[in-house]
Amino acid sequence: MKFAEMDSKSLNDYREGLLKRYEDFKSQKLKYDMSRGKPCSEQLDLSMGMMDISDYKSCDGIDCRNYGGLDGLVEAKQLFSEILEANPDEIIIGGNSALNMIYDTIARAMSFGVLGSEIPWGKLPKVKFLCPSPGYDRHFAICEHFGIEMIVVDMKSDGPDMDVVEKLVGEDESIKGIMCVPKYSNPDGITYSDDTVDRLARMKTKAKDFRIFWDNAYVIHHLFGNGDNLKNIMKSCKDSGNEDRVFVYASTSKISFPGSGVASMAASEANVSRIKKNLSVQMIGPDKMNQLRHVRFFKNMQNIEAHMRKHAEILEPKFLAVLDTLNAELSGKEIAWWNKPNGGYFISLNTLDGCAKEVVAMTAEAGVIMTPAGATFPYGNDPRDRNIRISPSLPSVEELEKAMEIFCICIQIASINKLLLKK
Amino acid sequence: MKFAEMDSKSLNDYREGLLKRYEDFKSQKLKYDMSRGKPCSEQLDLSMGMMDISDYKSCDGIDCRNYGGLDGLVEAKQLFSEILEANPDEIIIGGNSALNMIYDTIARAMSFGVLGSEIPWGKLPKVKFLCPSPGYDRHFAICEHFGIEMIVVDMKSDGPDMDVVEKLVGEDESIKGIMCVPKYSNPDGITYSDDTVDRLARMKTKAKDFRIFWDNAYVIHHLFGNGDNLKNIMKSCKDSGNEDRVFVYASTSKISFPGSGVASMAASEANVSRIKKNLSVQMIGPDKMNQLRHVRFFKNMQNIEAHMRKHAEILEPKFLAVLDTLNAELSGKEIAWWNKPNGGYFISLNTLDGCAKEVVAMTAEAGVIMTPAGATFPYGNDPRDRNIRISPSLPSVEELEKAMEIFCICIQIASINKLLLKK
Numbered sequence: 001m002k003f004a005e006m007d008s009k010s011l012n013d014y015r016e017g018l019l020k021r022y023e024d025f026k027s028q029k030l031k032y033d034m035s036r037g038k039p040c041s042e043q044l045d046l047s048m049g050m051m052d053i054s055d056y057k058s059c060d061g062i063d064c065r066n067y068g069g070l071d072g073l074v075e076a077k078q079l080f081s082e083i084l085e086a087n088p089d090e091i092i093i094g095g096n097s098a099l100n101m102i103y104d105t106i107a108r109a110m111s112f113g114v115l116g117s118e119i120p121w122g123k124l125p126k127v128k129f130l131c132p133s134p135g136y137d138r139h140f141a142i143c144e145h146f147g148i149e150m151i152v153v154d155m156k157s158d159g160p161d162m163d164v165v166e167k168l169v170g171e172d173e174s175i176k177g178i179m180c181v182p183k184y185s186n187p188d189g190i191t192y193s194d195d196t197v198d199r200l201a202r203m204k205t206k207a208k209d210f211r212i213f214w215d216n217a218y219v220i221h222h223l224f225g226n227g228d229n230l231k232n233i234m235k236s237c238k239d240s241g242n243e244d245r246v247f248v249y250a251s252t253s254k255i256s257f258p259g260s261g262v263a264s265m266a267a268s269e270a271n272v273s274r275i276k277k278n279l280s281v282q283m284i285g286p287d288k289m290n291q292l293r294h295v296r297f298f299k300n301m302q303n304i305e306a307h308m309r310k311h312a313e314i315l316e317p318k319f320l321a322v323l324d325t326l327n328a329e330l331s332g333k334e335i336a337w338w339n340k341p342n343g344g345y346f347i348s349l350n351t352l353d354g355c356a357k358e359v360v361a362m363t364a365e366a367g368v369i370m371t372p373a374g375a376t377f378p379y380g381n382d383p384r385d386r387n388i389r390i391s392p393s394l395p396s397v398e399e400l401e402k403a404m405e406i407f408c409i410c411i412q413i414a415s416i417n418k419l420l421l422k423k
Numbered sequence: 424m425k426f427a428e429m430d431s432k433s434l435n436d437y438r439e440g441l442l443k444r445y446e447d448f449k450s451q452k453l454k455y456d457m458s459r460g461k462p463c464s465e466q467l468d469l470s471m472g473m474m475d476i477s478d479y480k481s482c483d484g485i486d487c488r489n490y491g492g493l494d495g496l497v498e499a500k501q502l503f504s505e506i507l508e509a510n511p512d513e514i515i516i517g518g519n520s521a522l523n524m525i526y527d528t529i530a531r532a533m534s535f536g537v538l539g540s541e542i543p544w545g546k547l548p549k550v551k552f553l554c555p556s557p558g559y560d561r562h563f564a565i566c567e568h569f570g571i572e573m574i575v576v577d578m579k580s581d582g583p584d585m586d587v588v589e590k591l592v593g594e595d596e597s598i599k600g601i602m603c604v605p606k607y608s609n610p611d612g613i614t615y616s617d618d619t620v621d622r623l624a625r626m627k628t629k630a631k632d633f634r635i636f637w638d639n640a641y642v643i644h645h646l647f648g649n650g651d652n653l654k655n656i657m658k659s660c661k662d663s664g665n666e667d668r669v670f671v672y673a674s675t676s677k678i679s680f681p682g683s684g685v686a687s688m689a690a691s692e693a694n695v696s697r698i699k700k701n702l703s704v705q706m707i708g709p710d711k712m713n714q715l716r717h718v719r720f721f722k723n724m725q726n727i728e729a730h731m732r733k734h735a736e737i738l739e740p741k742f743l744a745v746l747d748t749l750n751a752e753l754s755g756k757e758i759a760w761w762n763k764p765n766g767g768y769f770i771s772l773n774t775l776d777g778c779a780k781e782v783v784a785m786t787a788e789a790g791v792i793m794t795p796a797g798a799t800f801p802y803g804n805d806p807r808d809r810n811i812r813i814s815p816s817l818p819s820v821e822e823l824e825k826a827m828e829i830f831c832i833c834i835q836i837a838s839i840n841k842l843l844l845k846k
Contacts, residue, residue: 036490044488051474065467067459067681095518100706107530111545111569122534122545138704145704146534258490260712281561281568283523287710289683 002334003415008423015416018409022366025406030367032403037186037345038394039254042314046307047256050297056289064288071276076262076291082301083219084248085232086266092275094263095286098251101265102213103142105247108278109176109211110146115244115274117209121176122146130168130178132160134348134376134387136186139179139215143378150378151175155188159196166203173206177213183230184218187348187376187389189341191228201236201245212237212246219250220308222343223316234266243268252294254311254345255304262286262294318392321400322347329408335415338390347390348376355414356385362410368403425757426838431846438839441832445789448829453790455826460609460768461817462677465737469730470679473720479712487711494699499685499714505724506642507671508655509689515698517686518709521674524688525636526565528670531701532599532634533569538667538697540632544599545569553591553601555583557771557799557810559609562602562638566801573801574598578611582619589626596629600636606653607641610771610799610812612764614651624659624668635669642673643731645766646739657689666691675717677734677768678727685709685717741815744823745770752831758838761813770813771799777808778837785833791826 003011056064059075071077072093081088094101108114110122121127128149131140135155143150151168154161159182169175178200182192192200200212214233222228237245244267252261267275298304323340326349330336338349351359356373363370371389374380390407392400426434479487482498494500495516504511517524531537533545544550551572554563558578566573574591577584582605592598601623605615615623623635637656645651660668667690675684690698721727746763749772753759761772774782779796786793794812797803813830815823 038490041486041489044486051476053474063464063467065680065683066464067461067676069682096710097706103705107534111530111533141704145701253490257488257712259492259708260488260710278568281564282526283520285682287519287683287713289680290710290713 001332003412003419004334008420011416011420015413018413018416022362022406022409022413025402025409026366028367030402030406032368032395032399034391034395034403035369035371036394037254037391039258039311040314040394040396043311043393044257046310047297050256050293053293053296056292058288058292062288064292067284069285069288070279070283071272072264072286073288073291073295075295076264079295079298079300080250080264080266083304084216084250084264084266086234086248089269090234090266090272092265092267092272092279093286093291094265096251096259096261096263096290097253098215098217098249098263098265099138101249101263102139102215104282105213105265105275106142106146106148108275112278114209114211115271124174126174128172128175130160130165130175131378132178132180132185133378134187134382134389135179136181136215137371137375137380139213140378143179152378152383155185155190157190159190159192162196162199166199169203169205169207169210171206175205176207176209177211179213179215181215181217182233183216183228184221184341184344186217186344187346187387189339189344189346189348191230191342194231197231197233198236198240201233201242202240210245214246214248216248216250218254218344220304221254221311221345222308223312223319224340224342228342234268244271247271255307256294256297260290262291315393317397318395318400319347321397322390322392322404325401325404325408329405330411333412333415336411345391345393347392349388349390350386351388351411352415352418353384353386355411355418356382356388358414358417359407359410360388362414363403363407366406366410368406370407424755426835426842427757431843434839434843438836441836441839445785445829445832445836448825448832449789451790453825453829455791455818455822457814457818457826458792458794459817460677460814462681462734463737463817463819466734466816467680469733470720473679473716476716476719479715481711481715485711487715490707492708492711493702493706494695495687495709496711496714496718498718499687502718502721502723503673503687503689506727507639507673507687507689509657509671512692513657513689513695515688515690515695515702516709516714517688519674519682519684519686519713520676521638521640521672521686521688522561524672524686525562525638527705528636528688528698529565529569529571531698535701537632537634538694547597549597551595551598553583553588553598554801555601555603555608556801557610557805557812558602559604559638560794560798560803562636563801566602575801575806578608578613580613582613582615585619585622589622592626592628592630592633594629598628599630599632600634602636602638604638604640605656606639606651607644607764607767609640609767610769610794610810612762612767612769612771614653614765617654620654620656621659624656624665625663633668637669637671639671639673641677641767643727644677644734644768645731646735646742647763647765651765657691667694670694678730679717679720683713685714738816740820741818741823742770744820745813745815745827748824748827748831752828753834756835756838759834768814768816770815772811772813773809774811774834775809775838775841778834778841779805779808779811781837781840782830782833783811785837786826786830789829789833791829793830
């Protein structure tokens, strides 16, 4: 039954029962961490085979144990060119983190501008980025760190609200970028439609040096069915004559090892050439031994896809446990709305307005740590205080069932508190 | 015999003989690379045992394969605290490159300032660094990249000319830093004296946020005898009440694997705390699996020292081959002066003024690639065109003997050319 249609007495009585269940859970002193999209150890075990490597000679005879290789091994660029659907000449191999490559790209843009900049972004009176929200908190943290003003753009079911995006970038020269997780978006699990990709690629931007930061973190991280298809934005940008517009990022953090994987970016050859000039001052080059481990283990796209199916087999029951509990506890009550993503690492849930912070605080008191409410919005400020990110990967199915039951109890209590105030 | 005391006819005749030897070498179409301080493969073999690791749990139970660990594993900080002679709380573990950590430190200083800065360095009309020269070309490249004006300070036998350093930093507020390789300096192989260290630590600086960049790249890279001792600058800075003045860097690039080693920096706890705040936006954390490999393999300082003696056993004959050839070919002629370092990776040689570029071009034509002349000075500009860096680590002893013979022939020819012009 819809909570909004219940009278005060019924709501009060219902809350009594919920509070009893809540206190019971609290007394169990549970400790579950669902705050980040951390793979579980069974997932990490899948890649241990890559440690069995006996020689470290690259395909072109380089001793990968020694210095050199600014932008990565030939075979690593080949492999990432398949993952990112770009030419090997459009690929730069990085260290262990795509996020670090995004940070570096923005840091360089602030100090030196990007290809086509007349002035380093950091010397402009104001730099703004569009931030489709809810989104990835670490993207927002980088922008905030560099004093980039973040403009919230609503996420729709097929990506950011493109009418708003087109209008803003078309009239404001200080808007220099947009932050996108285009596939299985963090946290909504939305994949941008072909039309959204094309509109981003071809839209007129007032800033000549506008850049799309295309964090394709979940590029092959399917869960259910055949997964979603994402249109190749580099191709769309080329077709629209805007080939320098996009920086694409991905890593093996959630394919092999978080923190010990290989990251990569793709961009037009002109962008790559400019970035490499900067990189030659910044570093000697990323870890080639680790690149070789990855290339020898995965070999090609077909093997990576088979490997990702093993990840999905571990993750699917966890996502289903979350979804089943949400359905069982909350459906029909019209106090929470959530998605069922086809891939990625998150389930995004919206409560009634003004309830998210209270819910996350309550679950924490009962031993279930969720991502802080607000984290999915720029400046940690969810204007409607309703979005909560659920990360099912780390706990076991049994832990998830318990954690989600607590979570649902808290949502119901907070919703009743809210509704009673209005009555 | 001293070349300067020979008459023109004798010099001409002597040159004839040299030119014949030079042409003979040229016809052999040799290809030796002595341009960088690259370890040879026998050195890299010394550390292969670190790959035999079966579990990746840290001492405090962290699964090193997963996310987390912004500033490094407890045991990695412990090991580097021994190498860098600092407390574990003063240590930050980085990725695979100390140079990258230096770049990042300066990039952050430009964008955000350092602890105690009133304004980011990049917003000041002018930032200057003192650059003891000859020095490390990649340090100079970073400064040039960020538009930092480099002021050459002469290197003396006990470190930079401290009278000049003290005078300059005492009167010019725009001087924000000094670039030092304090032990077995690149390229001179000089170790700073205790007095130099103390004067750097206690000198009055006009800039309140002045920093010493202490790139201790060869901290335990001894060659002959017991090696040199370098006074602990962090302690000197503390004793002088300037504990926030110094950033210390080192890595295992020339202990384990160049490009796949572990880098680290040490600084006061206040500095570390500020840097970690920035790092938390920049990255999730460096590769913990690689940290654990290193810690498990090296275990403690005693083992590292034993390991470094194995490196020295490989390198000593190479350095001696270079020194012996220089002695045999050049001594007494007063056309070149060089050092015999107790450690590090380089031998630095000065020709007569105005000969270095010609010598390096001539050796290249005969197939021996040296570090470009001028590279050891800011902006690639050696004002006296006389310094050449010799890197004996990569070629074999036989190759070095040949390469050095060619080098000495070229020095003699260039010197005679020079002397004949004057006559």
